[in-house]
Amino acid sequence: MTPQLLFALIVAFLIINFILETGLDYLNQKSGRNIKNTEKTDEFYDHDKKTKALAYSEAKFKSGLINSTFSFIIVLVALFAGLFAVLDNYVRGLVTNEILVSLIFFALLGLILTVLELPFSIYEIFVVEEKFGFNKTTKLTFITDTLKSLVISAIFAGIILTSILFIYKNLQEWFWLLAWILIAAFSLFMFMFGTSLIIPIFNKLTPVEDQELKEQVSAYCESQGFSLKRLFVMDGSKRSTKANAFFSGLGKSKTIVLFDTLIEKLETKEIVAVLAHEIGHYKKKHTLAMFALSNVQTFIFLFVLGWLLSYPQLSQALDVVEPSFHISLLAFVLLFSPISLLTGIINNAISRRNEFEADTFAKDTNDATALKSGLVKITTDSLSNLNPHPWYVKVHHTHPPLKARIKNLQKQ
Numbered sequence: 001m002t003p004q005l006l007f008a009l010i011v012a013f014l015i016i017n018f019i020l021e022t023g024l025d026y027l028n029q030k031s032g033r034n035i036k037n038t039e040k041t042d043e044f045y046d047h048d049k050k051t052k053a054l055a056y057s058e059a060k061f062k063s064g065l066i067n068s069t070f071s072f073i074i075v076l077v078a079l080f081a082g083l084f085a086v087l088d089n090y091v092r093g094l095v096t097n098e099i100l101v102s103l104i105f106f107a108l109l110g111l112i113l114t115v116l117e118l119p120f121s122i123y124e125i126f127v128v129e130e131k132f133g134f135n136k137t138t139k140l141t142f143i144t145d146t147l148k149s150l151v152i153s154a155i156f157a158g159i160i161l162t163s164i165l166f167i168y169k170n171l172q173e174w175f176w177l178l179a180w181i182l183i184a185a186f187s188l189f190m191f192m193f194g195t196s197l198i199i200p201i202f203n204k205l206t207p208v209e210d211q212e213l214k215e216q217v218s219a220y221c222e223s224q225g226f227s228l229k230r231l232f233v234m235d236g237s238k239r240s241t242k243a244n245a246f247f248s249g250l251g252k253s254k255t256i257v258l259f260d261t262l263i264e265k266l267e268t269k270e271i272v273a274v275l276a277h278e279i280g281h282y283k284k285k286h287t288l289a290m291f292a293l294s295n296v297q298t299f300i301f302l303f304v305l306g307w308l309l310s311y312p313q314l315s316q317a318l319d320v321v322e323p324s325f326h327i328s329l330l331a332f333v334l335l336f337s338p339i340s341l342l343t344g345i346i347n348n349a350i351s352r353r354n355e356f357e358a359d360t361f362a363k364d365t366n367d368a369t370a371l372k373s374g375l376v377k378i379t380t381d382s383l384s385n386l387n388p389h390p391w392y393v394k395v396h397h398t399h400p401p402l403k404a405r406i407k408n409l410q411k412q
C-alpha cells in the first residue's frame, strides 16, 4: 500500500468518524426533546425540571459540537500541513538518541493537545456545569487538577514508553509480545492498587462514619458472605454535585467508594441497594471479565502494530521520510480508529449487560424498590437525558437508560 493511499484512508476515517459522531449527538439531542418520548418520562421530571434538563442537554450538545469541530479541524490541518513531520524534525534538532526523540515527541504532542483542550474544559466546567448548578470546582482545584494529571501521565507514560521503546530497539520482531506482557502487568497493578494510589492524589478518601449506614452495610455484606474491609466516602462534592459510586480491585484490595454527594442525596436503604449493585459486579465477576477483555484487545492492537511497524509507508503517510516508532504509532492509531469504534461498541454492550446483571443481583439479594428510587434520584438529579437515542446508547452508553433499568428491576 502506498503512503498516499494510507494518508487518504486516515483522512477518510477522520471525516466519517466526525460525521458519525456529530450525527449521533444530533439524533440523541432530538430524541431527548421529542414530545412523545418526554411524555413517557413525566413521572420522573416535573415541568420545571423537564425544561431545565432539556436546556442542559442542549447546552452540552452545543459546547460538545464546538469542541469536536475544533479538534477535527486541528487534526486535518496537522495532517495536510505535515505538522507531525515538523514536530518530528524539531525534536531531532534537539536530541539524536532515537528513544529520546520518541519520548520528547510524545511529551510535546501531549502538552500541545492538553493546552488546546483547556479552553473547552474551562467552558464546560465553569460555564455549562456552573449555569445548571452542578459545578463545585474552584479555579485553584482546576489548576492543581490539570497540573497533577500532567505530572502523573508524564511519569506513567514515561516509564511505560521508555520500556517499550527499549524493547523495540533491541528485539524488533517479538517486541509486541513483550510490550503486551509489560502493559498487562502494569494494568494488573493499576487494577489492584490504582484506587489507593491515584484517587488520594485528587480526593480525600475516608472510612464511612455514619453508624446506621455502617451497620446496614455490614449486615448486608455478611448475608452475602462478602468481606468488605474498604468502604470509603470520597469528597466528590469538591468538584461537582453529581452523585456516584464505584467498585475496584480484587482479593484483599477490593474497595467500594461512595461519593459524599450520594450519601447526602440518598436514604440509607437506597445507599445499601446501590452498594448491593456494586457487589453484584464483583460476585458476577464483571470486573475481572472487563479486565481480561481489555487485555485481549491490547494484545490484538499490539500484534497488528508489531506487524505493521516494519513498513516504512506508515511513517511516510504522515510525510516523514525516515521511519520511526513514534510516527508509525501515531499513523497506526489514526488508521485503527474504525476498529477502536467497533471495540468501543462491543465493550459498551457488555458493560450494559453487566449493569442489568448487577441490578438483578441487587434485586435478588437486597431491595428492588430502594434501588429503583436510588437510581431515579441519581439520574434525575444530574438532569440526564431520559430518552437517549437507541443508536447513541449503543455507541456511547456504558449504562442502560433509566427506563430500561427500571423495567428490568420490575421483571418477575
Ligand SMILES: [Zn+2]
Residues within 6 Å of the ligand: 277, 278, 281, 355, 358
Ligand atoms: Zn454498575
